[in-house]
Amino acid sequence: MEMGLIVLAAALAIGVPALATAWAQGRIGPAAAASLAEKPELSTTAIILIAIPETMVILGFVVAVMILLRSGGTAG
Amino acid sequence: MILQMTRARLAGPRAALDAVLAEVQDAGLLHVDRPPAPAPTSGDPLVRREARHVTRLLVDVEAALKELGPLDAPARDASPWPRAARRARSLRRTLVKLRLGRAALEDEQVLLARYREFFEAFEALVGHELTWPDGQAFYVVLHAGAQGALRELQRGLDAAVHGELELLSRELPSGELAVLLLTSPGAAPKVSKLLADARVEELPTPTTLGETNLLRALPAMKARLQEIPRALDALTRQREAIRDGDGTWLASTRAWLRDRQLLLEARAQVHAGEHLFVLEGWVPRTRFDELATRLRTHFGPELLLEVVGEEAWTADQAPVVLKNPSLFRPFEVVTRMLPLPRYGTIDPTPFVAVFFPVFFGLMLGDVGYGVVLALVALALRWKSKPDTTLRAVASVGLVCAASSILFGFVFGELFGTLGHALGLRPLFNREEAIVPFLGLSIALGAVHVLLGLVLAALTSWRRGHPREAMGRGVAIAMVALTGLSLLAAFEVLPAALFTPFAIAVLVAFPVLVALEGLVAVIELLSTFGHILSYARIMALGTASLMLAVVANQLVGAMGSVVVGVVFALLFHLVNFAIGVFSPTIHALRLHYVEFFGKFFSPGGATYQPLGHWHPSS
Numbered sequence: 001m002e003m004g005l006i007v008l009a010a011a012l013a014i015g016v017p018a019l020a021t022a023w024a025q026g027r028i029g030p031a032a033a034a035s036l037a038e039k040p041e042l043s044t045t046a047i048i049l050i051a052i053p054e055t056m057v058i059l060g061f062v063v064a065v066m067i068l069l070r071s072g073g074t075a076g
Numbered sequence: 077m078i079l080q081m082t083r084a085r086l087a088g089p090r091a092a093l094d095a096v097l098a099e100v101q102d103a104g105l106l107h108v109d110r111p112p113a114p115a116p117t118s119g120d121p122l123v124r125r126e127a128r129h130v131t132r133l134l135v136d137v138e139a140a141l142k143e144l145g146p147l148d149a150p151a152r153d154a155s156p157w158p159r160a161a162r163r164a165r166s167l168r169r170t171l172v173k174l175r176l177g178r179a180a181l182e183d184e185q186v187l188l189a190r191y192r193e194f195f196e197a198f199e200a201l202v203g204h205e206l207t208w209p210d211g212q213a214f215y216v217v218l219h220a221g222a223q224g225a226l227r228e229l230q231r232g233l234d235a236a237v238h239g240e241l242e243l244l245s246r247e248l249p250s251g252e253l254a255v256l257l258l259t260s261p262g263a264a265p266k267v268s269k270l271l272a273d274a275r276v277e278e279l280p281t282p283t284t285l286g287e288t289n290l291l292r293a294l295p296a297m298k299a300r301l302q303e304i305p306r307a308l309d310a311l312t313r314q315r316e317a318i319r320d321g322d323g324t325w326l327a328s329t330r331a332w333l334r335d336r337q338l339l340l341e342a343r344a345q346v347h348a349g350e351h352l353f354v355l356e357g358w359v360p361r362t363r364f365d366e367l368a369t370r371l372r373t374h375f376g377p378e379l380l381l382e383v384v385g386e387e388a389w390t391a392d393q394a395p396v397v398l399k400n401p402s403l404f405r406p407f408e409v410v411t412r413m414l415p416l417p418r419y420g421t422i423d424p425t426p427f428v429a430v431f432f433p434v435f436f437g438l439m440l441g442d443v444g445y446g447v448v449l450a451l452v453a454l455a456l457r458w459k460s461k462p463d464t465t466l467r468a469v470a471s472v473g474l475v476c477a478a479s480s481i482l483f484g485f486v487f488g489e490l491f492g493t494l495g496h497a498l499g500l501r502p503l504f505n506r507e508e509a510i511v512p513f514l515g516l517s518i519a520l521g522a523v524h525v526l527l528g529l530v531l532a533a534l535t536s537w538r539r540g541h542p543r544e545a546m547g548r549g550v551a552i553a554m555v556a557l558t559g560l561s562l563l564a565a566f567e568v569l570p571a572a573l574f575t576p577f578a579i580a581v582l583v584a585f586p587v588l589v590a591l592e593g594l595v596a597v598i599e600l601l602s603t604f605g606h607i608l609s610y611a612r613i614m615a616l617g618t619a620s621l622m623l624a625v626v627a628n629q630l631v632g633a634m635g636s637v638v639v640g641v642v643f644a645l646l647f648h649l650v651n652f653a654i655g656v657f658s659p660t661i662h663a664l665r666l667h668y669v670e671f672f673g674k675f676f677s678p679g680g681a682t683y684q685p686l687g688h689w690h691p692s693s
Binding site for chain 2: 043044051052059061062
């Protein structure tokens with residue numbers, strides 16, 4: 001039971017930020033594509049803007065790994 | 077680094093202006109800039125008239141060259157203007173006419189080819205006596221399987237025109253139905269309307285033959301189809317003759333006109349009076365003597381050449397030239413993706429050249445993927461020309477590949493954990509040491525961000541903002557002290573050090589607020605956020621490794637070794653693509669957002685010396 005909760009917590013730690021990242025990138029992507037159609041020289045800025053929300057899922061991944069590693073001793 | 081620039085001033089007799097400008101253009105060193113005084117030369121009617129001539133002639137010459145394809149030739153004086161203008165205009169008109177004629181012939185060929193299917197379907201009817209010799213024919217193609225619609229169409233049309241209609245249909249090789257409708261002259265308008273109402277699309281009638289009846293036009297159409305390729309060949313020969321006869325003249329005239337245009341633009345920047353002229357511009361400091369010697373040799377003492385003192389201009393006016401050692405130069409491609417840094421600030425290229433491959437290598441860190449990337453980069457390098465963006469990207473790719481291979485040996489990874497099985501011993505096993513790897517990533521982030529803050533303090537100092545520079549210095553101290561306090565709190569450093577470090581942070585805080593205001597507090601917090609952002613190095617590295625491990629496990633999980641190996645190779649290919657793309661994007665982001673954000677000051681003007689035009693410029 002306890003192991004199940006730990007795994008669920010780790011899944012939520014990465015899953016929720018992944019959804020948030022997807023939502024943010026889903027909004028930034030079309031706006032960036034529209035900007036690029038008019039000003040191709042903005043490609044660098046567009047790439048950076050699209051990459052910025054990935055911080056959320058990356059930190060979520062780190063937290064999920066930490067949860068699993070920290071709980072390894074107690075759950076196992 | 078950003079090259080030091082000198083502002084040069086040239087003054088001399090007005091009569092020598094054209095010769096001086098021509099010599100400056102040959103030297104290709106001076107970025108001409110308007111002197112502080114107003115420049116009435118732009119109002120010189122002769123210059124304005126020449127600029128108009130150049131622009132008009134250039135339009136004709138470039139339009140003609142566009143028709144002929146790529147051509148290159150050295151610049152040659154095309155004057156006198158009227159003759160050159162007549163020749164260019166005539167060539168342009170002829171070439172445009174040839175292109176339009178060619179397009180019309182090709183359209184006709186396509187249309188007649190479409191009719192060919194019709195010809196073949198109804199060829200047997202040639203010579204057939206028509207019920208209404210003066211009637212009209214309609215040509216329709218129905219999609220495959222439309223027999224039902226055809227019967228319905230026939231019923232509807234028969235009822236409407238009371239049988240004054242002959243409908244013939246044949247199946248085409250494509251499965252479509254070719255339908256020929258022959259009607260009496262009286263019924264034709266009604267049939268046309270009914271077809272339009274039923275949205276049945278007719279093939280357009282070939283008007284070029286002067287014959288509206290398909291059956292009578294058939295022989296003429298066949299002859300025309302044979303004639304068109306010959307006509308096209310004749311047009312091609314005509315175009316080639318123009319290319320051989322006038323192509324070189326057009327290309328050399330274009331080069332000359334472009335040169336004149338550059339010269340006239342520079343001339344508009346010159347302050348010229350009735351007797352004298354003054355011209356100012358920028359030249360790299362190391363090359364000023366070269367320019368001075370050249371001009372003095374040509375014009376002697378009648379031309380005055382002097383350096384404008386730094387007190388007479390500001391850094392924002394000077395154009396920017398980046399010059400880095402050949403090892404770092406390819407990384408300018410990363411810097412140039414943003415606007416150039418301002419003159420007097422810091423060129424981040426050398427730092428990018430050190431940190432970018434390290435971040436990339438830490439994320440990809442695999443001998444196998446590194447070797448594949450090196451092969452791809454070598455192929456790109458072999459395919460690219462020197463001094464192009466592609467060559468620079470290939471060189472950056474090679475350095476990143478070397479870094480990946482190096483870190484691959486450190487991590488003991490070759491296509492994931494396959495390296496362990498082949499006896500590759502890791503010095504640092506990132507599969508197990510996840511927390512130390514996270515610590516390493518964040519420590520690297522702290523070094524990178526602190527370096528950015530140091531560069532920001534230096535830039536502020538050099539640009540004459542000592543208060544700002546001191547504020548940055550205090551921020552650096554606070555970040556470093558906070559880091560040390562945390563290390564002491566977690567007993568990495570002696571725990572007794574925690575209190576002095578914490579007190580030092582508390583003392584520095586009001587100093588920071590006093591120097592930079594409350595905004596500095598927000599900036600400080602964002603700096604900690606930026607340092608934590610480097611955790612992505614560990615996250616992406618671990619994710620890449622896990623994907624490689626999964627790929628290797630596929631070999632034993634598919635039941636068949638062959639199928640498993642194929643799937644594993646495919647998975648490795650996908651992982652390689654992700655493993656190259658993702659670290660590149662994130663290494664770029666760490667530089668642009670976390671590092672450059674601290675000190676980079678964009679907005680520098682590009683150094684564009686007056687020189688001769690080149691097709692690639």
